[in-house]
Amino acid sequence: MKENPCFLYMHDISKQYHVYGQTTQALDHVDFSVRRGTVHGLLGENGAGKTTLMKILSGVETGDGGEIFLEGRKVQIRNAQDAIGLRIGIVHQHFSLIEEFTVLENVVLGREKVRWPGVVDKKKIRSEVEETMKKSGLVLDLDRKVGTLAMGEKQKIEILRLLYDDADILIFDEPTSVLVEQETRQLLSIIRTLKEQGRTIIYISHKVDEVLSITDELTILRAGHSVATGLTSEQDADSIVELMVGKKVEREMPRLPVKKGECLLSVKDLSVREGGVQRVKGVSFEVRSGEIAGIIGINGNGQLELVNAVCGLVPASGGQVLLKGEDITLDPVLKRRQKGLGYIPEDRIHVGSCSGATIAENMEMGQVENGKFERRGCLEWKSIRGWTAQLISEYHIKAPDPDTLVGALSGGHIQRVIIAREFSGDPSVLLAGEITMGLDVESVRYIHSLMLKMRENGKAILLVTSDINEILELSDRILVMHEGRMTAVLENGDGLSKNMIGEYMLGLKDQFAQGSTEKKVTLA
Amino acid sequence: MSRKKQAFLQLAVVLIGLLLACIVIMVCSKTPLEALRYFLTGPFSSVYNFGNLLSYSVPLIIEGLASALVFSASVWNLGIEGQMFFGMLCGTFTACQLSQAPAAVGIILSVAAAFAGGGAAAWVSAWIDRKFSVNIMLSTLLISNALSYIVMYFLEGPFNDPRSASGTCSPKLSTRFMLAKIMGNSDLHTGIFIALACVVLVWWFLHYHRKGFEIIMTGQNRRFAEYSGIKVDSIIALALFLSGGLAGLGGMVDILGVHGKMRCMMTGFGWDGVSIAMIARNDPLLVLPIAFIFAFLEKGVESAALFSDVSPAVAQMIQAVILFFATAQFLFRRKRAAGKKAAPEGRTS
Numbered sequence: 080m081k082e083n084p085c086f087l088y089m090h091d092i093s094k095q096y097h098v099y100g101q102t103t104q105a106l107d108h109v110d111f112s113v114r115r116g117t118v119h120g121l122l123g124e125n126g127a128g129k130t131t132l133m134k135i136l137s138g139v140e141t142g143d144g145g146e147i148f149l150e151g152r153k154v155q156i157r158n159a160q161d162a163i164g165l166r167i168g169i170v171h172q173h174f175s176l177i178e179e180f181t182v183l184e185n186v187v188l189g190r191e192k193v194r195w196p197g198v199v200d201k202k203k204i205r206s207e208v209e210e211t212m213k214k215s216g217l218v219l220d221l222d223r224k225v226g227t228l229a230m231g232e233k234q235k236i237e238i239l240r241l242l243y244d245d246a247d248i249l250i251f252d253e254p255t256s257v258l259v260e261q262e263t264r265q266l267l268s269i270i271r272t273l274k275e276q277g278r279t280i281i282y283i284s285h286k287v288d289e290v291l292s293i294t295d296e297l298t299i300l301r302a303g304h305s306v307a308t309g310l311t312s313e314q315d316a317d318s319i320v321e322l323m324v325g326k327k328v329e330r331e332m333p334r335l336p337v338k339k340g341e342c343l344l345s346v347k348d349l350s351v352r353e354g355g356v357q358r359v360k361g362v363s364f365e366v367r368s369g370e371i372a373g374i375i376g377i378n379g380n381g382q383l384e385l386v387n388a389v390c391g392l393v394p395a396s397g398g399q400v401l402l403k404g405e406d407i408t409l410d411p412v413l414k415r416r417q418k419g420l421g422y423i424p425e426d427r428i429h430v431g432s433c434s435g436a437t438i439a440e441n442m443e444m445g446q447v448e449n450g451k452f453e454r455r456g457c458l459e460w461k462s463i464r465g466w467t468a469q470l471i472s473e474y475h476i477k478a479p480d481p482d483t484l485v486g487a488l489s490g491g492h493i494q495r496v497i498i499a500r501e502f503s504g505d506p507s508v509l510l511a512g513e514i515t516m517g518l519d520v521e522s523v524r525y526i527h528s529l530m531l532k533m534r535e536n537g538k539a540i541l542l543v544t545s546d547i548n549e550i551l552e553l554s555d556r557i558l559v560m561h562e563g564r565m566t567a568v569l570e571n572g573d574g575l576s577k578n579m580i581g582e583y584m585l586g587l588k589d590q591f592a593q594g595s596t597e598k599k600v601t602l603a
Numbered sequence: 604m605s606r607k608k609q610a611f612l613q614l615a616v617v618l619i620g621l622l623l624a625c626i627v628i629m630v631c632s633k634t635p636l637e638a639l640r641y642f643l644t645g646p647f648s649s650v651y652n653f654g655n656l657l658s659y660s661v662p663l664i665i666e667g668l669a670s671a672l673v674f675s676a677s678v679w680n681l682g683i684e685g686q687m688f689f690g691m692l693c694g695t696f697t698a699c700q701l702s703q704a705p706a707a708v709g710i711i712l713s714v715a716a717a718f719a720g721g722g723a724a725a726w727v728s729a730w731i732d733r734k735f736s737v738n739i740m741l742s743t744l745l746i747s748n749a750l751s752y753i754v755m756y757f758l759e760g761p762f763n764d765p766r767s768a769s770g771t772c773s774p775k776l777s778t779r780f781m782l783a784k785i786m787g788n789s790d791l792h793t794g795i796f797i798a799l800a801c802v803v804l805v806w807w808f809l810h811y812h813r814k815g816f817e818i819i820m821t822g823q824n825r826r827f828a829e830y831s832g833i834k835v836d837s838i839i840a841l842a843l844f845l846s847g848g849l850a851g852l853g854g855m856v857d858i859l860g861v862h863g864k865m866r867c868m869m870t871g872f873g874w875d876g877v878s879i880a881m882i883a884r885n886d887p888l889l890v891l892p893i894a895f896i897f898a899f900l901e902k903g904v905e906s907a908a909l910f911s912d913v914s915p916a917v918a919q920m921i922q923a924v925i926l927f928f929a930t931a932q933f934l935f936r937r938k939r940a941a942g943k944k945a946a947p948e949g950r951t952s
Contacts, residue, residue, distance in 0.1 A: 392830060413832030424830060433824040444820060444831040456813045 085151060086115035086279065087136075087248060092145035094131050105131045106142070107303040113248075113296075118270060118280040120294035120311065122287070124323050124519045126489060127300040129283045130172075133250045136281075137169040138162035168246030170237045172253045178226035182219050183208060186240050211243050216272050229585070230377060231262030238269065249273060250281045255289060259377060260547065260581035267293050285323070285520075287316045301325055324520050334531060334553065340368035342404075343539035344389070344508045349398035351384045358384040360563040361398065366508065366539040371530065373542040373554030373571075377584055381563035382543050383425060386510050389541070390422040391415045402508060413447060421506030423497055425513040425543065427490070431497045434486030438478055438496055439467040441485050445500035470499040475525070491522030498529060509533060512543045527553060547577050559583035566590060610889055613882060617896050620925030624900065627921065628913050638911040645906025646899055652906070654789020658861060660898035664798040665853030666876025667883065667890035668805045673725075673846035674885045675809060677822040678839050679740040680725055683850045684873025685747020690721030690851015691858060692754045695865040696762060698776045706779040713780065714855050721851025722844040724750055729840035739843070751869065758867040771867035782860045792860035799891075801849065806887040818842050850876070878926045897922065 094106040106128045113119045123129045134140040136147065138159040147154050149165060156162050162169075176185050187204050194200040205221065212218060217239050225233060234254065241249055251270070255263045270280055270293060284290050290297060291311060298308040299322045307322050321327055344366040351359040359381045366372045376382050387393045389400050391412040400408045407415050416422075424430040432441050443463050446452060452463050467481035474495045478488060485493055494514065501509065511530065515523040530553055534540060544550050550557055551571060559567040559580060567583040567590045569575055582588045625639055632638035646656040666683060673680040680686075694717030701709045728742040764774040782792040809815040821828040821838045829835050850873060857872070858865055875897055883889035904918035 390830075411832075411834070412829065413834070416832050422830070429824070430826045430830050433820060433827045435823050436820065440816075440820070443816070444827070444833075447817070447832045453813055457811050458813055458816055460811070 085112055085148065087113040088148040089132070089136065090146045090148065092132060092135060092147075093143045094128075094135065094140070095143055104303050106135075108145075109300070109303070109305045111298055111305060112308075113279060113281060115279055116274065116277050117295040118274050118282055118293055120290040120297035121281055121283045121300065122285065122290055122297055122319060122323060123300035124285060125517050126302075126519065127323070128303045129300055130252055132300070133169060133252060133281065133283060136162070136248075137167055137250060139169070163244050163246075166245055166247035167250070168241035168244055168248070169250040169252060170234065170241065170254060172256060174233050174237055176225050176233055176236060179224065181222050181224055182228075182236055183221040185225055185236050186221075186243055190244065208239070208243060211239065215239070215242050215276070217242070217269065229262070230257045231259075231265060234258070234262075234266065235269070246278075248279045248281065250283070252283045253285070254282070255284070255286065257378065257545075259584050260577040261585065263289075287319050287323075290319075291316060299323055320520065334555075335535065337369040337535055337537075339370050339555075340537060342367045343402070344541060345399075345401040345404075346385075346389065347399040347401070349385065349388060349400065350396045351381070351388045351393060352396040353384055353393060357396075358563050359388065362560070362563075362565050363398075364558055364565065364568065366541050368507075368537045368539050369534060370556065371534050371540040371542055371554045372556045372558060373544060373550040374558045374560055375544060375547065375550045375580065375584065376560035378545055380560045380584075382560050383512070384563075385560070386422075386425075386512055386541070386543055390420060390510055416447075416504065416506075417449070419505075419507040421501040421504060421509040423494075423501055423509070423511045423514055425516075427494055427497055432485050432493055434484065436485060437482045438471065438476070438485055438488075439464050439481040441496055442467045442470060442481075442500050442503070445504055470503060474499040489519075491518045491526075494518060494522065494526060498526065502529070502533070506538070508539045508541070510541050510543070513545065514542070515549060516544075516546070547580060550580075551575070551577075561586040561589070564589075564591070566592075609884065610886065613884060613889060614892065616928050617882060617893060617925055620921060620928055621896070621900070623924055624904075624917070624921040627917060628904075628907060631917065632907075632911055632913050634911055638907045638913050641910045642903040642907040642913070645910070646902040648906075650787040651789045652902070654786035654791035656898055656902045657786070657795055658790035658792060659902060660895050661792075661794045661798045661860065662853045662857040662870070662872045663875055663879060663894035663897050664891060665801055665849055665856065666872045667879035667894045668801050668876075668887055669846045669849035669853065669873075670876045670880030671883060671885040671887055671890055672805055672809070672818070672849065673842045674880055675822045676818045676839060676842040677825070678842055680728070680743045680843055680846050681740055681877065682725060682728070682743035682747025682750075682873075683846070683876050684869065684871070685750045686721040686724045686743075686847040687850040687854040687873045688747075688754050688869065689724045689750045690717040690719075690847070691854035691865050692757060692762070692773075693717055693720030694851065694855035695773050695776065695858060698780055698859075699762075699774055702777045709777065709780045710782075710859065713776075713859070714852060717851035717855035718848040719851075721854075722846075722848030725843040725847025725850070726840055729836070729843045732839070733836050739839070743843075755867055758865065764864065767864075769866075773865040775864045776858070778863070780859060781863055782856070790861050794856040794860035797852075797856050801852075802887055802891050805849075809887065814838070814841060875922070878922065882926065 089109070089111040092106050092109045096103045096105050109128065109132060111132060121129045121133070131140065135142045136156065138156045138161050141157060147156060154165055156165065177188070180188070183205060186208055192200045192203050208221065217235055219232065219235055219239060225236065254266055258266060274280055282290065282294055294311045296309065297311050297314065299306050299319065301323060342365045347363050348361045349359060350357065350361050362385060364372065374382050384393060388395045391410060395408055399406055402415065402418055402420055405418065407418060428434060443452065443458070452459050464481045471478055471481065476495045476499065477492050485496060488496065514526055530540060542550065542554055554571055557569045557571055557580065558565055559569070561584060566586060566588065625642070628638050628642050629635035646652050666687065669683055670680070694713040697716035698709055698713035701712060724746065725743065727746060728739050731737045731742050732739050758773055759771050762773050764772055782794050784792050809819055817828070817833050817838050818841070821833060821835055825835055853872065879890055879893050879897060883893045900921055901918050904913065904915055907913040908915045
């Protein structure tokens, strides 16, 4: 194939954001070029500007400056319609699908072919979509309701929609962040097929091994600058990470063997109903001192409801929660906290912190009703600030003073504020939901090391995550959830593969199913 | 720094509104300069007029605080007017029952009754919300409207002064209960010190008291408050009770200071308080100047109407315009802030 060296060329792109009075240079005069018919990886840490750059290319946002050339011709992309017209399409990290509609309806929504007088031509549409499916090799049941589909299938709908628009450049924004191992492999093979058909793929990710396996070339962004670009085959994992982070990153702290002690948290046959639906169906497990137990599952399989019921934010409809042997099932949130339960919520922006309040105010919220820093109901802000300043330096929070608004911090540092607050209460049991989702490499390492330190100090940690690497790295035991049930309890060890965990996550296997033939999976 | 800037901006908005008032008055009048002069200088032209201006601002300040306190919890109590009315009835009734008691006892108990009455009327909405999950904004508004008619029934029936020559009203309070006048023969009374004390108290409560802090945090992020162990339901109930209580207090102080009896007429102070709190962005310290400007507007237009050909309705119109500016700017900023907030999340990948 004859290749045009500059099939797509983005030149001198800049973009600023203003948040809480602070200006962030998301993109600083970035050049980016892609050759036709290649899979081009766009790597960088969170906040490096990858998504912003692609949002500008796909017309979701407009840049502050810069030019875009397609096949050597300068083009204007002011909105998504312009991008579609230029045959550029993007699969966003979060899908925009209507759950109640069928696959077909979702694919053609907003692009319906209309017959006079304003009647949708269903027959024609169906045949066109089927034609697209045949050409691309993507197979979907067009009449299924989207709500009943798995994440991998939903993503296929998004891809099909772009192909129906006849997109030539397809952008994937962190496409595997919502997928399990099996679905990931399927996606990568779809991408290879698309490439064989001559399409150009831009693959945004921060997962180095994935990028190494699928891309031909790559560009690395760091803090709004393009720091490297070249052939993937000339790179190795360590140097890529170093370029992404900007310095040598220390290896993960090893998970030292820790003697497990008494059982600190015990959940017995817990059920949760929410909105008339049984979200958690009789789950039982224990977490002992010096242990990290990790719950993994595809988003929305009851993990969140389970943790919320343990910490008291939603009532349990059945079963028991025991903290250090004491029944806390009916206690309100405050009582559970006072008895030694800490919670780092999954949603750090809307639940874990208050963006419009200062760091000191956020810290003080961990001290509700315990009489510290108050005299006869009157808060002593001076000592609260002093204490906050201490925590800021202890947890390396990047903030000038305790009066900084939490909303002005980056995700990693907001998470540190939350962790500092929860740890300062010295909980014996810690619930930790998605502690590192969307954070930069340095923060991830730091937060992981904090968790491991807590474990060494004999605390019990219940970790909830959808990141399979994280769970393999941190936890002693892995609890897999599917549709509100626990489908497996696995000791973390050498015999465990991602594939195996994936099978339980998808509900293909179930250790506890009634009449299950493989009652106990033997582990090497 | 940004807090100061914000306060400055709010005052600027009000001043622009005043400027607009000047223009409207000049357009409406056949003798524009004359009318403008009466509007601007009328309230300051004599000790009597200035005293009345200050006295008029007393209930406005307290009603403004009532709204600011409850809005800080992001609880939309739209029943301030009715809670005030009901509180006034409770207070006046208590004062009439205690007509033989010593002055201090009578004043304190009647004010306490007004506070408790208004507070209870507001608290009911929190209770209904918890029991039957009825939207607080709706229930405060509806309950307060219903209460107003019930109060009117009492003033026209069982609790009516048949000898009154100036419209339907309650029996007169004992003159011993009246707050002392402090500026010449004007209406200004010691109630202004109560209003100032309320400003300081509410400000202190919201910023330095544990419960006040919990009110503000609940208002900023309810889910965060719940997660941190705050009993959000009781905090909302507390905010509503204090707000209704202040509303009743404000009305009662006006009766004890100026009228000496309760008239069967909605004063509108409660709704003015809502506007004032919105313009002051729930900042108790900012309530003070804005309430004063509202009072000036009312009294200025009154004077212009008295001495030239401007309609008194102009005051309401200008208030509406100011409120419009202040809230429009508020909405605009909210929208922009939301847009900005989306930015960092959008940036992450």
